[in-house]
Amino acid sequence: MAVILSSRFKKIIVDVVCLLYILLFVYAAVSKILDFEKFQVQLGQSPLFSAFAGWISWSVLLSEFIIVFFLLIPKTKMRALYAGFCLMSMFSAYIFIMLYFSSFIPCSCGGILEKMSWTQHLIFNLLFVLLAGVALWIDYNDLNGIRRKSSRLPIKFYLFTGFFGGTIAVILLYLSSEEIMQHQNPFIRRYPHHIVTFKSTVDLKYNSYYFAGSRGDKLYMGNSTVPLYLLSVDAKLKKQKIRVKLDRDTFLFKSIKLAVQPPHFYIIDGRTPAVFIGETKDWQAFLQEPKPPYFNIAVPVDSLTIAFRGISKNANILGFYKAGNKHQVVIAPNLLEKQIDGIFDTDGMLHYSEELKRIVYIYSYRNQYIVADQSGKLVYRANTIDTISHAKIKVAYLKDKTEQTVAAPILSVNASSCVYGHLLFVNSNVPGHFEKKSIWNQASVIDVYDLNAKAYLFSFHIYNIDGKKIRSFLVTENLLYALIDEKLVIYELGELLKKEIKKVSNRR
Structure with a gap:
């Protein structure tokens, strides 16, 4: 009688575990169906399965x-x-890897687990793994003796294979997803928590300011x-x-830009053309000889050198101008690649990484960036994720083909950008997969790339102020500055971004 009661009790345990699994999976599946888009977004932003979010969500x-x-059919339950x-x-392996090996942790799951932390979520999953393992053990060893005798393998083998086989499958998916996301991205962004945190706002009263440079905790802005x-x-x-001074009483400028790279600062005018260089200790600038070529944008490289973009043979080109006794002009005509006209299609933004x-x-209008050395030699070309x-x-x-203009609105891909250290920050204009369009109306997206690894890292939002989006931004060791209409908005960098900034670069 005791044996009969014991068998009945064990059967009840197995049935209860099956019922719990039915309730869990029904609730989880229905929750996913009710907001399937949200479920796909969560997987798309996961640091483990981003590249496979589409088919994994359905699977x-x-x-x-x-x-x-x-489970509802007795013969197959x-x-x-x-x-x-x-x-x-x-699921347990997924959460464990994310907790202890992932670079960041995304938002929690929805439904019944929404209020749980990821650690509690892991414990919850492992509890269900244990319950199923106990029920399978009972059924195999005590309730189904005929099948046990006819089987050549013990239940431990099946449990071991199921648990560790599932874990290995998750690890392989994670490694494959990381390779795809960083180097073959299918246009899926990752949004870790707290990349930047709002700190303060400064009302500049005018929207004519632009970033001239920074050093330490001090920011410099010019005003057009x-x-x-x-x-x-x-x-x-x-x-x-600060009023900058020239080494002469007057000078005919046409289009001035100021740049500050302490201990030096620069007055640059590519339409004159002219370059003045001075030191921040007295803000006195001196005209450099000989004159540089004409250019439309330029950035400082060192105390006597600027990198510039000019025009040659009706096409944009990149080059370097070095002033002083060893003056030199280096032109790199093959860096910019013509697709349509050589002017509008090669428009973009120029930066220098110290x-x-x-x-x-x-x-600006395609998904590519170029890295080159100071001799104008191409280091590599790489793509943004769009x-x-x-x-x-x-x-x-126009005018017998002597002038050219844009005949239709241009799709802007990269609105603004900046470089700090080995990181490239890009304000993208193109929504990716699994992104809600409503967010794009409320915020600007910044994508972050590692120039050493030629890899996409993650993205974050800078939210609009009074309906206005950012027009430019600058990143320092601890802060992100954004110009939004007439306001300077300051953000504190989160630990994940600071960690990426502090990584030792592989100097080439």
Whole structure:
């Protein structure tokens, strides 16, 4: 009688575990169906399965429904329970890897687990793995002796294979996803938590300011309406106006830009053309000889050198101008690649990385950036994660083809950018997969790339202020500065971004 009662009790345990799995998977599957888009977004932003979010989302949903269906059939319920054991083992491995090996942790799951921390979520999953393991053990050894005798393998083998097989499968998916996301990205962004945190706002009263440079906790801004004045802002938000001085009483400028790279500063005018260089200790600038070539944008490289973009043979080109006794002009005509007209299609933004000793040029209308050394030699070309590889520009030619203009609105891919150390920051205009369009109306997206690894890292949002998006931004060791209409908005960098900045670069 005792044996009969014991068997009944064990059967109850197995049935209860099967019922718990039915309830869990039904609830989880229904929750996913009710907001499937959100479920796909969560997987797309996961640091483990980003590249496979599309088919994994459907696979998980279908697997849960199939397991529930076969759990309801007496002849197949134990096989279905074993499938549930394997699936929960995979879920547990996923959370464990994310907690202890991932670079960041995304938002928590929805539904019944929404209020749980990721550690509590892991414990919850492991509890269900244990319950299924106990039920399978009982059924195999005590309730189904005939099958046990006819089987050549013990239940321990099946449990071991299910648990560790599922874990290995998750690890392989994770490694494959990382390779795809960093080097073959299918246009899926990752949004870790707290990349930047709002710190303060400074009302500049005018929207004519632009970033001239920074050093330490001090920011410098130029003003296009007052071209020979700088505004500095320190860590305590104390503002100071600085008037730069020339080594002559007058000079005919046409288009001035100020750049500050302490201990030097630069007055640059590519339409004159002229370059003045001075030191920040007295803000006195001296005209450099001989004159540089004409250019339209330029950035400082060192105390006597600028990198520039000019025009030659009706096409944009990159080059270097070095002043002084050993003056030199280096032209790199093959760095920029023509697709349509050589002017509009090669438009972009030019940066210089002091850490890498490299120039970085990112196109405005296609998904590519260029890294080159100070001799104008190409180091490599790489792509941003969007899919627009060819500029969508229509050019019209006027005055017997002596002038050209844009004949239709241009699709802007990269709105603004900056470089700090070995990191490239790009304000993208193109939404990726699994991104809600409503967010794009409320914020600007910044994508972060590692120039050493030629890899995409992650993205974050800078939210609009009074309906206005950022027009430019600058990153320092601890802060991100954004110009939004007439306001300077300051953000504190989060630990993940600071960690990436502090990584030792492989100087080339």
